[in-house]
Amino acid sequence: MDIALIHVFNALLYASVLFLIAGGLSLIYGVMRIVNLAHGNLYAFGAYVSAWIIGYLSTSVAVGEAGSGAPTWVLLALLPAGALAAAAAGALLEPTLLRPFYKRAEEYQLLVTFGLLMIIDDVIRFLWGPYPLSASVVFENFGSVTVGDTLYPTYNFLVIGVGALAAVFLWAFIYRTRFGVVLRATSQDMRMSAALGVNVNRVYVQAFTLGCFMAGLGGAIIVPSQSAVLGMGVDALILSFIVVVIGGLGSLEGALLGALIVGVVREAGITWFPEVELAVLYLMAAAVLLVRPAGLFGRA
């Protein structure tokens, strides 16, 4: 029973991070009709920035005391720095790099974002080198709780909480605010929104920034338990694609459901069929594509 509970927690943990990444990817596609291949690397960028700041502050060098670094609450407060860095990158990239390509065929946008993927990869390698960057001090300081007879890291609950909060906030944001109305209208008919006086360029940069913020937040909250490593961006991108293929590209509800499905299947896979875990995920995506090509929540 305890083991089952731990599997549930792990699945939720995984789903939380996946929702943040895939939700951002889906939001950007929903509004701008751009498949951002660099999205996974913005997640990685967020993870690296947070790990770097925490690694720097948690060592005695920075604080000047022997033996201990900044207290955990300070580190925790600085954790979202990675999300802000990814958002800033997004706010910079959309107007400069993506905007000139909206009127071109989709292939150009794919090429540009693929180029961006490789550039961010190299920027990370250049800034932080080839070795993993750890922020595990936060994870360790949180300690663990006992679930039945087993110890379970307390920090994981924080990640699940952040994922759940993000989902609630996003829902309220999209469906209950002024910006949400404008965003949904622009997503549905960009030209008509412009005719009504909506500044479409501004909506685009805001949506892209928000999407990148979500990816960066995913990276920032997971890095204390997993470290930032090269290649994490592409791994996340592939899993996000599975999530949005299952849930429906452009739908936040779909991203949430897809993330939960992938989280559960992945946890089950790691436990019972580790050899074919990824294959099962791909097969599920393929099955959804066969039955409902637009995804479970997708617009046809």
Place this chain on the structure above:
Amino acid sequence: MSVLLETKAVVKQFGEFRAVDRVDFRVQEGEVLALIGSNGAGKTTLVNLISGLLTADEGHILFRGHDVTKQPVKERIRAGIARSFQLVNLFDQLSALDNVALAIFSRQGKTRRLLSLADADRPVWQEATDVLALFRLDAHARTLAGGLSQGERKLLDVAIAYALKPKLLFLDEPTSGVGTREKAPIMDTIVSVVRSEGISAAIIEHDMDVVFSYSDRIVAMHQGTILADGTPDQIRRDEKVLTTLIGTPEPPRPSQGGG
């Protein structure tokens, strides 16, 4: 009554074809006017010139005394010229309430604020709810626009234009594609809102019963020019209108209401 809108010898040419040929057209404050004419007479082109979807080749358009001939659509909306669309153009995946709220947001021009608190927007949602109630759509506030009936979509279309708080509202065939029985309630609703708010309305309409019942004045267009301009009674007896537009020298049967 003073003049709200005036076009002075406006011309719009499409290649060889003169869609609007030196038209002098006026709308008085607070009047409900019908624009009639066969297809290709230039009604929609004239409205497009006034609302800014097209730019006039020659002539001037004055709105409340200001020359708006070269202004873009957005500025004309701000100035108070709004129109509903002939092909009902709604955001189908937004609720009726959201559709109206969007118009209010764009009227306020504050869509730039990314994080406005919910409280700051409460008056907007209230206003949107009130607008829906005016158009008898309050029961459908949460319905996606795509799920409304054709008649309700027509009303929502006008409600959106109304939410832009216009001084002058163009209604492009507000009852086209709607069953005969639905026409009167739709027009009753629209015209009563327009009259109670003192908005001037110009209605493009093919249904002569609707035209004669609801308008104060009728402007008949033919081949890009104004053929006749007068009260419903004058138009009903106008020889030129009867022969060119209605195609028979017999006067049309008197309509109920009488305008």
